[in-house]
Amino acid sequence: MATGKTQQDLDFDVLVVGGGPVGMLLAAELRISRVRAVVLERLPERTPHSKAFGLHARSLESLDRRGLVDRFRDGARSWNNGHFAGLDEWVDFSALDSAHAYALLSEQTRTERLLEERAAEVGTEIRRGHEVTAIRQDADGVEADVTGPDGAYTLRAGYVVGCDGGRSLVRREAGIVFPGTGGRVTARLGDVILADRENAPMGMERTERGLLFCVPLDDTYHRVSTFDFQAEREPGADLTLDELTASLREIWGSDLGARDPRWLSVFTDSACQAERYREGRILLAGDAAHTHFPVGGQGVNLGLQDAFNLGWKLAAAVHGWAPEGLLDSYDGERQAPARKVLANTRAQIALMNPDPYVTPLRELFTDLMRRDQVNRYLAEMLSGVTVRYGIDGPAHPMLGDFARDLELRTEDGVRTLPGYLKRGTGVLLDLTGRPEIAQVYEKWGAGVSWAGRVRHVRAACAAEPELSGLLVRPDGYVAWAADRELPEAELRESLGTALSTWFGTV
Ligand SMILES: Cc1cc2nc3c(=O)[nH]c(=O)nc-3n(C[C@H](O)[C@H](O)[C@H](O)COP(=O)(O)OP(=O)(O)OC[C@H]3O[C@@H](n4cnc5c(N)ncnc54)[C@H](O)[C@@H]3O)c2cc1C
Structure with a gap:
């Protein structure tokens, strides 16, 4: 109390x-x-x-929209690929259509x-x-x-x-x-010193009894995790070094001389x-x-x-x-x-699951991952770049999607879209100077506008010659998009609706 x-x-x-x-x-x-x-x-x-x-592409793109990505990248390594289900074929992040086509080690x-x-x-x-x-x-x-x-x-x-x-x-x-x-798989994790460092595997390894994940953390410590698909474990009990080494011996055949844990943790696959x-x-x-x-x-x-x-x-x-x-x-x-x-x-x-019953499925999936389209599908899924929202408005391929890093020519010079989102307001890109965009934004000269909630930016964008205007929410997603051929009345109505739907009335 x-x-x-x-x-x-x-x-x-x-x-x-x-x-x-x-x-x-x-x-x-x-x-x-x-x-x-x-x-x-x-x-x-x-x-x-x-x-x-690590951090994936969509996180990095979003951090970039707040001017933060450089501090995350500074001194950090990045990976072009990652694993999917610990299979032998890797997912290639460099194929992503993103300014951050990698995973950042952070x-x-x-x-x-x-x-x-x-x-x-x-x-x-x-x-x-x-x-x-x-x-x-x-x-x-x-x-x-x-x-x-x-x-x-x-x-x-x-x-x-x-x-x-x-x-x-x-x-x-x-x-x-x-x-x-509920959880069926028990994962036992230890940040430990490995006496048998020389023989430690690297990455994810599968045996008939389970999986072992092992990576060096620094010159002294390794992270080892065993994934046990069989044994029931008493819920709630803290992991001990003895339990971890026993699990290593069971799954890998050796405990690699694991000692001096600085962190031990146990978790399951409950979702x-x-x-x-x-x-x-x-x-x-x-x-x-x-x-x-x-x-x-x-x-x-x-x-x-x-x-x-x-x-x-x-x-x-x-x-x-x-x-x-x-x-x-x-x-x-x-x-x-x-x-x-x-x-x-x-x-x-x-x-x-190391059960041999699953092996043919693993082999088939590994084969599929060698196909560019499948590999890219998985890279996009893991990195979060396929997330888009169901937003109403005139049909446009960009609507609801994350706005790209468009290069913009403005009266202040060449800028990119992410730079305009740093302050956490929305952005209305006015790319063809059609007067109705400014008129809607300024409420037909009524002395009020969405300024403060939405920034109005006049620019030219060579990469998107057909695009007339784009309303981008503070989180970087497109709330309205109009091509040049959108009739004036429709543009006025749809832009006004989008502004008030996402940024309120003024
Ligand atoms: C072994 C392992 C490996 C992982 N690897 C990855 C990975 O590679 N990439 C990835 O994206 N994710 C990974 N995850 C998942 C990731 O760690 C979590 O998704 C992430 O920590 C969630 O962040 P959070 O801020 O939501 O919650 P948390 O990180 O859990 O933070 C919650 C905070 O709330 C505090 N708190 C709790 N209760 C209270 C209270 N009553 N009052 C005040 N404070 C409270 C806690 O102290 C804690 O600091 C991994 C998870 C595990 C277990």
């Missing part, structure tokens, strides 16, 4: 519960839209253990540090060592009981977002169910998704909304995309200009990508 005083006035606009990668990015996204957000993170310090290793500790630095830089209050213990909501706001280093207190805010991981308290408090499939991502003033993002086996390196990436999608919509709700349905479109748009990731991780697990 909290002992702190409950204030009638809001302490913050938004409480972000959990300061993992998703919470930190979401808080930064809210701050650039001038929302008073606080991150409440129970750990007093960032964890030194990295779950994830350990989760580094990703979290960079995102925390970003959140702090834009003025987010970050409270470490503060655990949220209960949430209540009423018609006007939410209250959170928090236990911090100086005792318990209560905060009141307009909204709470649970970015508090797979075991989310916020999700439970909101009464949101988390259905899915669950929140039935809905919003309950009134409580929302969920990242692992709080969806969990799955970490095959294909997709979890952080999926969560970061939740944050990019939610940040500007929640900011609009806080500032009171969110059009009806805008905040609910977060759930509407983000459920499907998570469903697809859960499905592809389940498919990968099925292919990884």
Whole structure:
């Protein structure tokens, strides 16, 4: 029971519960839209253990739209390929139609540090060592009981977002169910010293008894993970070094001299998704909304995309200009990508099963992956670049898709589209100077416009000679597109509708 005083006035606009990668990015996204957000993170310090290793193309494209990709790329290695289900044929990311056709090697500790630095830089209050213990909501706001280093207190805010991981308290408090499939595979992970370093395999190896993942982390430590498809394990018990080495011997035939663990963790292939991502003033993002086996390196990436999608919509709700349905479109748009990731991780697990019964399927799939079209399909799926949203408007191939890195000739010189999205507003590209675009944007000279929510940019784009105008949302997705031949009346009506659907009335 909290002992702190409950204030009638809001302490913050938004409480972000959990300061993992998703919470930190979401808080930064809210701050650039001038929302008073606080991150409440129970750990007093960032964890030194990295779950994830990498960032995929769509995350990098999105970070680029906030001017952040260089700090992620700085000093980090990238990979042109990755594995799918541990099969012998690799997925080739260099075939992606993206300015970032690779996977970036960025350990989760580094990703979290960079995102925390970003959140702090834009003025987010970050409270470490503060655990949220209960949430209540009423018609006007939410209250959170928090236990911090100086005792318990209560905060009141307009909204709470649970970015508090797979075991989310916020999700439970909101009464949101988390259905899915239970775990059949036990993964045992250790960051260990290998006495038998010379004989350690590299990457994913399959034996008849399971799979071994083994990579060097630095000059001293290796990460080893065994994937056990058979043995039932007592749920909840912590992993010990003895259990890990026994599992290595069982699956690989040798424990490689594993010793001195600096991190041990055990997890399963259970895959669950929140039935809905919003309950009134409580929302969920990242692992709080969806969990799955970490095959294909997709979890952080999926969560970061939740944050990019939610940040500007929640900011609009806080500032009171969110059009009806805008905040609910977060759930509407983000459920499907998570469903697809859960499905592809389940498919990968099925292919990884070492049972010889699956071998012909593995061989067939490996053969298929040698075909460019199939390989590219998988690369696009893992890297998230096929995500597009069902947005209404005049039919156009770009509608609902992520806007490309268009090169634009403006009166200030040559620029690219991502540069105009840095401040987290929308962008209306006016590419042919058709007067009606500016007229709609400025409400026919009524003295008001969407400025502040949407930036109007006049430019020429040699790569898209047919394109007359493009409305890009703050998360980089195309909310309206018009070619030159779109009749004037239709252009006026559809652009006005798109602006008010996504950016409210002015
Ligand atoms: C072994 C492993 C390998 C992985 N590899 C990859 C990979 O290569 N690529 C990839 O994209 N993903 C990978 N993932 C998945 C990825 O790590 C997660 O998807 C990611 O951490 C989710 O981020 P998050 O911010 O949503 O949640 P988390 O990282 O779980 O952060 C939640 C935060 O909330 C805090 N918190 C929890 N409860 C409270 C509370 N009540 N009050 C205050 N704070 C609270 C926690 O302390 C934590 O800091 C891997 C996962 C595992 C287990």
